[in-house]
Amino acid sequence: MPNHPKWQMLVMLFSCVIFISGCVERKQLEKLGLSTAVGYDLEKENHIRGTVVVHKFDPLAKNMTRIITSVANTSNTLRQKQNLETDQELVSGQLRCVIYSKELAERGIIQLADALNRDPTIGNTVYLTVTDTKASSIIKMEKENLKVDLGTYLYNLIKQNVENEQLLSPTLHEFNHAYDDHGKDPVLPILKLKKGNVILSGMALFQDDRAVAELKGDKLFYLKILSDKFKSGTHEIGFKRSRFKRIIRNEQGHRFRTVYNEFYINIDNIRSNTKIKLVDKKNLHFKVEIKLESRLLEATEILDLSTPANIKFIEKIVNKEMEKEIKNLLIFFQENRVDPVGFGNKYIANNRGKMLSKKEWRDKYKDATFEVHVNNTIIKTGVTD
């Protein structure tokens, strides 16, 4: 049997190999301190302060998290220095959320993001965020009745809002993608401390890797409509009461007391689809077409929605209002010379010849003109008419 000496030699060699090995480093789960959230502050010139939330597995305590902070020049040195203060090896494989302070963000965060890129143990779905105070103050916030550690809390906070379509997804991958694209700029959410709770309070617009502007409230909705599609969004628009007088329901003999002196409607279940077309290459004229399908559930006065004419009337007014707001937003972007929507990509896609560099696009961008069309269809009005 020709297999016999082969088999024996194989077995022998395998066993030799197994015994010699063990040169691979072990990372046993219970011996590790998992850093789930990291915050970076600019400490002084050329130094950053890193604060890390470490999740340890302790057989005696229920859920152990520790906050460690240190100062160094690079993020890996930070980790080394933080290691000196803990009894378990610090690893960042389960990193969930990274927080950058405002001044660091204004100076530029690409070197820290690049370190996250190169590290193979850190995943692509880490959330990057910015705060308007110091990052360490957010992380140091102690909360006794927090069921999970801060990293997981922040992760769930952002994830839940992304899924509810209030935020654009701020993962490391998206940041990389937007930063490396010649025709797009990244956006990251802003965290804030409010009465001992961490909340999301808007989004920061980046020019390459420096934060230059902030968006709050309503404008987030329009940003998301332009750059992404909605599956089930919500929006509230305010108007003067006079414009809606004809369709406010008037029962005979009753005059409804008005609660507000302005009129608001809220449309939800919004499904949107946006098409951006480069109409004129030389003059850089873009045409933005937005198609919405929405549901009207709430208005601050009772409306008479039984006739199609009324509904069309509402649609027309809402369309006009949205177009105005979006136009203002686009001008706001141009003034701050940021392009989070990605008009540059559209321009590059239609432009034969040499690829545009980032600087070239930024120069061209301020000359761009936009034309916005919103087409909103109110498909349902709820259970009553």
Place this chain on the structure above:
Amino acid sequence: MKVDLHPKESLLFNAFLLVFIIHSVQVGVGIIGLPRIVFLNAKHDAWIAVFLAGVFTAVILWFMIMMLKQYDSADLYGIHADVFGKWLGNFLSFVYMLYLTACFSVIILNYIEIVQVWIFPNLPTWQLALVLILLAVYAVHGGIRVIVGVSFLSATGTLWLLLVLCIPLRYTDITHMFPIMNVDIKHMIKGIKSVTLSILGFELLMFVYPFVKEKRRALFYVQLGNLFTTLAFTLITLISIVFFAEDTLSKVIWPVISMLKIVRLPNLERFEFLAVSFWMLVILPNICLYLWAASKGFSRIIKRTQKMGIWIIAMIAFGASFFIKARYQMNFFTDMISKAGFYAAYCYPVILSIIVYLKKWLSRRKQSHAEPS
């Protein structure tokens, strides 16, 4: 040395399995870095370059099959001996054997480098090289049937990875693809040339051909395997282009695995660990076939047993694992093999098939001249 190789009936395999052999040998470690390498030359139209490279490969395969059809059942060693005579033919076969051995070690070293970067930074190269080489030796000792079985099982067992690659489609930005056909011809040709290392492997057809049962259907199945590989490569390149931004794709060394970082299965957060481990199954048929083809030369040319050849080549490859340490050394070695592969697998078979055709035509003319007189 006999020109024709007529192996035993029980060693022959169905021509249908050629699809899996060709496909599994072409898909190896090259595919992981392919999108970046082509993108550096052909930019947005990298996927067109990949597709055209596949078409070229189909043409080369046609040449190869035409050449092999002229003989009854010969492999490359036999053809060398027939066309060039004993000494020159043996010399050329020996050079080809060296090329095959180099391919064998390049694949193993590339894979170990991926493991060292992504999973185990402290893994000594020689350990994993020893284990992989021993696995290949064990498989090759079983003969061609075992190796064909390995390619079949590997090809069917890794089909699901293609499906997983459709998950990153959620994060894509289709504008990256436009404008189509923007690059000029020079860059496109450079791009096509840079695909060679990844799509290499089909030259092993010249060694496997005598073992095919129905040789008439060989061309059809070989083209089918190549078509499947081309489509898979094009799809992967296309997904990489729309997934990554331009600057990212020029920087990321292994785009396919970086793409898989996004995938999240229900019980497994970071899919790339599973993917890198599974890639061992993808490269297994490659290394087995290269080792088998290289060691066959021992029994055909040097007239020693194939088993001794297997061990010698294994030891050479194992020795090579000690010398290559840094990334740039690996790059240099891989580029060298890529260039050698371009000539050995693309240019050389075309030239050889023309020479063989000429020779047969001349000998037929001589015969027809000899008959009437």
Place this chain on the structure above:
Amino acid sequence: MFKWLAGKKSTEGSKPHSLMIDELKEQIKSQLNVGEDLTFRTLKRDGDKLVFSYMSSLIDTTALDEFIITPIQENTHTKWTCEAIAQILPIANLSAQNQLDKVVEGINVGKVYIYIEGQPYGILGDVSKTVERGVEKAETESLVYGPKIAFTESLIGNMNILRHNIKDINLCMEDLTVGTRTKTKAKLVYIKDIADEENVNVFREKISQLEIDYVAGTTVLGQLIENNSWTVFPQLVTTELPDRVTIALMHGKVVVLMDRSPDVLYGPSPFFSFFESTEDVYMRWNMGLALRFLRLLAAFLSVLLTPAYVAVLTFHYEVIPSPLLVSLGQSRANVPFPPMFEALLLEFFIELLREAGARLPTKVGQTMGIVGGIVIGQAAVNAGFTSNILIIIIALSALGSFTTPSYIMGTAIRMIRFPIILLAGFWGGIGIMIAFCFFIIHLLKLDTLGGSYLSPVYPLRWKDLGYSFFRVPTQYLSKRPLTNHPIDAQRFSVQKAKKKDVDE
């Protein structure tokens, strides 16, 4: 009449015994050293002496009395010659002998030698009784549906059962003898126009060329004729269910029966036939399909689950999803050992439990199983000796390995788990993959007598997949599996099985 009487003299090496009864008795006694067991009974009449020689432990005394001694005593007018005696004995199995060693051989298997002094030949009559058990339920294989009888140790009884299952005249049963000392009878069974000639030849040659003194049973015979004895995987199926053997015969396989062994061997049997159970055939095809998938999935998981646990907890902590992270970490924090050691310890413990349960008498065995399994497991977790997640994983993989219908294959699967755990503990996910590749190559190299081990997956035979991998409705199974290269491949007419159009 008795043609053999006029036949030739015997071959060399044997000599006829003495014509005198006393000398005959001495000759037989010197050959067989069995003490009081060898009995002689002499009858005298008119100066003729007639002796019965037999071994009292081997014969049925009632048969001897009623069918041999009584007719001879009652028929007083017949002359005492061997032909005359042979006429009056109501025994089915009679033969004439005069060679000493053949006589001794006959007495050794339970025949009685009747010799009349002075006659040239004596008569060997078969009055043997074999001690055997009646037909019972199967012990090692259990079924929910289907006939429950199992083969017994008697070759004749097994042949009876088989012949009643398949009343085809093409069912051939060839004689073979195994064991040079024990001379156990064996039978090679196949259906002449279904089974492939080559397969039958291979079996026949391999068994008849065996030169060994004693073969302990059919499983040992299987190990002796297999091609590869170094592997853990069995290459021939042993079973004790007649319906399974019937199905195998109808598919074109070759069956070996051996006397004194209740197991039956058949081949060629590829890897996936060890996961087939007769229940898949008896139940509807959808349930059979689901069951077969469940079994294959269970076997696959049982091999990979524990090593995956070891690999993830030792090297790849990033892979764990966050809800699981806390519970895994907490349960591991209590344990002082590294995960590989803990897993090996628990696997060893389960194997101990299984082995002890198999050896103990049934009454004690059940209690021990429950005590061992539940109580000690729980106590181990509470003592901080092991983590409870690992106990669940090990229990799942143990259950998975018991779902294989073939006990030998189940043991093989359990055995290969240990090296994979070792490799996972040293090299994590890469180690598991190395073991996986190794086993793929290993399985490809094996061959069962007459076919490759991984057929019908490799070499790919589409139609056979309906038999082994999954079950398809019967109307698609019109051909026998190609793996066995059957001669008569069609089972039923496909035309008649085709569905008709609406309202046709």
